[in-house]
Amino acid sequence: MRRRAMILASAASAAAILGGWQLGNAETTTTVPATTAAGATSSSGATTGMTGASSNGTSGTGSTQSSATSGAASSTGSTSSSGATDGTYTGSTVSTRFGDVQVQVTISGGAITDVTPLQLTDHDGRSVSISNRAAPMLREEVLQAQSASISMISGATYTSAAYLQSLQAALDQAGF
Amino acid sequence: MARAGAVEAGAVEAGAAPLPPGVFRAMGTVVSVRPGVTGPQADAAVAAVATVFARWEARCSLFDPESELSRVGRRELALPDASEDVREAYALALHWRDATDGAFTPHRGDGMIDLNGVVKALAVEEAGTALDRAGFVRWAIDAGGDVLVAAALAPGSTQPAWPVGIVDPVDRGRLLARIDLDGARRRAVATSGSAERGDHIWTMPGLGPSPFLQVSVAAADLVTADVLATAVVAGGPAALDDLAERHDVDVLAVLRDGQLLATPGWPRAQPASAAGAGSPGGSGNRPISPMAS
Numbered sequence: 001m002r003r004r005a006m007i008l009a010s011a012a013s014a015a016a017i018l019g020g021w022q023l024g025n026a027e028t029t030t031t032v033p034a035t036t037a038a039g040a041t042s043s044s045g046a047t048t049g050m051t052g053a054s055s056n057g058t059s060g061t062g063s064t065q066s067s068a069t070s071g072a073a074s075s076t077g078s079t080s081s082s083g084a085t086d087g088t089y090t091g092s093t094v095s096t097r098f099g100d101v102q103v104q105v106t107i108s109g110g111a112i113t114d115v116t117p118l119q120l121t122d123h124d125g126r127s128v129s130i131s132n133r134a135a136p137m138l139r140e141e142v143l144q145a146q147s148a149s150i151s152m153i154s155g156a157t158y159t160s161a162a163y164l165q166s167l168q169a170a171l172d173q174a175g176f
Numbered sequence: 177m178a179r180a181g182a183v184e185a186g187a188v189e190a191g192a193a194p195l196p197p198g199v200f201r202a203m204g205t206v207v208s209v210r211p212g213v214t215g216p217q218a219d220a221a222v223a224a225v226a227t228v229f230a231r232w233e234a235r236c237s238l239f240d241p242e243s244e245l246s247r248v249g250r251r252e253l254a255l256p257d258a259s260e261d262v263r264e265a266y267a268l269a270l271h272w273r274d275a276t277d278g279a280f281t282p283h284r285g286d287g288m289i290d291l292n293g294v295v296k297a298l299a300v301e302e303a304g305t306a307l308d309r310a311g312f313v314r315w316a317i318d319a320g321g322d323v324l325v326a327a328a329l330a331p332g333s334t335q336p337a338w339p340v341g342i343v344d345p346v347d348r349g350r351l352l353a354r355i356d357l358d359g360a361r362r363r364a365v366a367t368s369g370s371a372e373r374g375d376h377i378w379t380m381p382g383l384g385p386s387p388f389l390q391v392s393v394a395a396a397d398l399v400t401a402d403v404l405a406t407a408v409v410a411g412g413p414a415a416l417d418d419l420a421e422r423h424d425v426d427v428l429a430v431l432r433d434g435q436l437l438a439t440p441g442w443p444r445a446q447p448a449s450a451a452g453a454g455s456p457g458g459s460g461n462r463p464i465s466p467m468a469s
Contacts, residue, residue, distance in 0.1 A: 131421075131440065132420040132421045132425075132439050132440060132441065133417045133420065133421065133439065133440075134413070134416050134417060134420060134427060134429060134437040134438060134439050135437065135438065135439075135440070136435060136436065136437060137428075137436040137437065137438040137442070137444075138436070139352075139436065140445070141444050141445055142352065142353035142354075142428070142436065142438075142442075142443075142444065142445060143353055143354045143355070143356075143443040143444060143445050144351075144353070144354060144445060145339070145341040145342070145351035145352075145353065145354035146354075149339050149354075150339050150340065150341040150351070150354065151210060151316060151338060151339060151340070152208070152210070152316055152318045152323045152325075152338065152340045152341070153318065153321065153323075153340070153341050153342075153343060153351075154318070154321045154322070154323050154340050154341070154342055154343070154355075154365045154366065154367045154392055155321045155342070155343030155345070155348065155367050155390070156321060156343070156345065156367050156368060156369035156390050157205055157320040157321050157322075157367075157368070158205060158206070158320055158321060159204055159205055159320075160201045160204065160205055160206045163205070163206040163320075164193055165348075166343075166348070167341065167343065167348075167349070167351065168206070168208055168318060168321075169196070169206075171208075172195070172196040172198065172199050172208050173196045175196075175197075
């Protein structure tokens with residue numbers, strides 16, 4: 001059990017680091033175990049270099065509770081010689097400079113195969129998206145505006161002088 | 177050092193052209209009100225919104241030398257002695273300064289406190305609350321491009337979304353995109369940039385001119401949308417990625433060369449059919465011709 005806890009602890013801290021990496025603000029360069037990196041669902045695109053925020057979760061985060069374990073994990077957890085019991089485990093919440101991260105770790109064949117961030121909250125306790133990076137978009141891809149259906153216009157702030165030539169003025173006159 | 181665009185003094189021209197019904201001038205720009213009803217009630221709604229704006233202007237306009245904030249700037253009034261409106265707006269601006277790592281700040285280079293970055297959005301939000309209390313259920317307010325719509329009547333209700341057009345900064349007579357505000361997770365959209373007033377947003381030290389011509393942010397509330405649009409213009413692509421990941425927002429940014437960047441949630445057109453060669457760029461960006469009055 002203690003061994004499993006240690007594995008989960010390292011997984012949690014790796015995931016926390018990974019979460020920091022996904023958030024994209026490098027402070028310290030950290031090497032992430034390849035197994036963890038392979039299983040991470042990162043949507044941040046082609047980022048090179050595993051840099052991550054140094055988390056304070058690199059130790060003492062081993063107090064994991066097994067959650068809804070998938071498949072082979074048993075609650076008694078007969079540990080194989082190779083390490084932890086297969087299954088899915090929910091790690092404890094780890095604090096990073098971006099907020100709190102909680103991860104789910106999948107262990108298969110004694111190795112970590114997947115680390116999924118379950119939650120990330122900002123310092124006000126609201127949940128935060130960790131996959132909201134901007135990507136190039138073609139003009140043909142944007143949702144086009146049919147003028148007849150538009151009721152309001154958002155543009156860089158116009159002065160009242162500019163308003164009289166603006167689309168908003170046309171809509172106001174038309175009474176949309 | 178980013179801040180929201182300051183309104184030019186004298187932006188309200190003498191003898192300016194009359195405005196359509198439901199429209200009034202405030203804060204150096206123009207506010208359009210859609211009360212969702214017609215007749216005398218509509219006039220009452222517009223008057224209620226105008227009253228809220230007038231109060232915020234008296235408090236925080238730097239172009240009115242007698243406003244509280246102007247007096248604070250001249251050291252005639254200590255900030256702790258200012259009205260609750262001013263103090264809370266300042267506290268809110270400081271909160272956002274911290275939340276954007278300084279990309280948004282109420283502190284001007286000359287030492288003045290400039291609350292334009294939050295005051296317009298606060299005024300719209302408060303005006304919306306006033307309309308709610310007065311019983312208006314399907315209103316929308318557009319203050320110089322900052323749009324807020326009424327909350328949907330009930331979660332999951334099937335009332336139609338508000339379609340909002342995003343101006344093309346390269347050709348301001350055209351629309352670049354559309355975003356539909358659902359009245360819940362997306363009640364507000366704000367656009368910031370340098371298309372209208374020149375480079376009115378100071379960028380972060382060392383960044384030079386913003387790589388963004390225009391940035392639109394859709395959010396659940398207008399203060400968030402407005403502040404983050406300004407902060408992204410000021411902070412560049414790094415701020416865009418960072419802030420979009422920390423907040424529940426959709427962002428559409430126009431780079432100086434006309435290219436677009438969008439977060440995954442920004443609404444997209446249906447994928448072009450495999451048969452077609454794709455629509456030519458710019459199709460559908462139809463100009464609206466002002467109607468003859």
